[in-house]
Amino acid sequence: MTIAEASKKYDISADTLRYYERIGLIPPVPRTKSGIRDYDEASCGWIQLMKCMRKAGVQIEALIEYVALYQQGEETARARKAILEEQREQLRMRLEEMQESLHLLDKKIQHYEETVCAAEENLRKIEKERG
Structure with missing residues (x-):
């Protein structure tokens, strides 16, 4: 598959794919005899x-380290697992923080529904009575 096809299939720019490969976020991509990525x-x-991990906010440095360890072979399996576990814990913490923020927003919205909307309804009643 060419870089253009991969770019389209995974909805990621060709420049980003090249960048990911250059910094070690993905292992070197095989190439054709003429040097075109395949x-x-x-x-x-x-x-x-990598797209999934980046979307989840996993740190690029951790992913680069993970790929480098992968390329060293099976003897790095425990180290790779440790990286994934650490990133999972960080993701869980961010999810908890996001849940707290969502809960706070829900409370604020409920407050507006109970107070502001009620006040607007009272104003409409008063205007209706006057008019």
């Missing part, structure tokens, strides 16, 4: 993983 199933799997 995204295979493994490369596409890395794109999917």
Whole structure:
């Protein structure tokens, strides 16, 4: 699959794919004899993983380290797992913070519905009585 096809399939720009490869966020992509990137199933799997992880807010540095360890072989499996566990915990903490923020927003909206909307309704009644 060409870079243009991969870009379209995963909704990520070709420049971003090149950048991800350059900084080690995805392993080097196989190339044709003429040097054109040829995204295979493994490369596409890395794109999917990194897109998902970045969308979740996982740190680029942690992902680069993960890929580098992966390229070193199976003896780094525990270190890779530790990175994933650490990132999972950070994500859980962010989710908790977001849940707290959502709860606060819900309370604020409810307050407006109870007070502002009620006040507006009272004003309409008064205007109706006058008019």
